[in-house]
Amino acid sequence: MKELIFILFSLIWLQDISSPVGIWEFKEDNTRVEIKTYQGKLTGELISSDNPHRKGEKEILRNMEFLEGKWVGEFYNHKSKRWVQAEFLVKEDILFITCKYGFDTKNFHFYREK
Numbered sequence: 001m002k003e004l005i006f007i008l009f010s011l012i013w014l015q016d017i018s019s020p021v022g023i024w025e026f027k028e029d030n031t032r033v034e035i036k037t038y039q040g041k042l043t044g045e046l047i048s049s050d051n052p053h054r055k056g057e058k059e060i061l062r063n064m065e066f067l068e069g070k071w072v073g074e075f076y077n078h079k080s081k082r083w084v085q086a087e088f089l090v091k092e093d094i095l096f097i098t099c100k101y102g103f104d105t106k107n108f109h110f111y112r113e114k
Contacts, residue, residue, distance in 0.1 A: 018090035020064065020071060023047065024110035033060060033110065041065050042073065053078045064088060075099050 020035045020042065031049040035042055044061025046054060054060075057078065064073030071088035075097060089096040093112040098105055 020088055020090050020095055023113040024095050025113055026108060026110050029054075032113070035061060035064070042071075051078075061086075077101075 042064035
């Protein structure tokens with residue numbers, strides 16, 4: 001019984017499943033995104049941005065859900081004007097986003113607003 005409790009505690013400790021719900025800021029261009037629940041999944045809507053290429057965009061994260069031990073979903077790439085697969089990891093007050101472009105990947109990080 002003690003071994004089972006230890007294993008369960010270890011799995012919880014090793015895997016941070018913190019929710020990404022909240023307001024996040026990408027400091028490089030002051031892009032602010034609000035992640036919230038919509039129709040059973042998480043979505044990220046643009047609140048504001050100093051990036052002129054982001055003007056007019058509303059939804060930049062969609063279909064976010066917790067699957068197989070990690071947050072996955074889609075990120076809108078304004079340069080290519082398409083949705084790309086992404087993984088999301090919340091560590092304390094930082095949201096790490098890894099986007100996959102075929103064989104290439106791009107990493108971003110947003111900070112939780114307090």
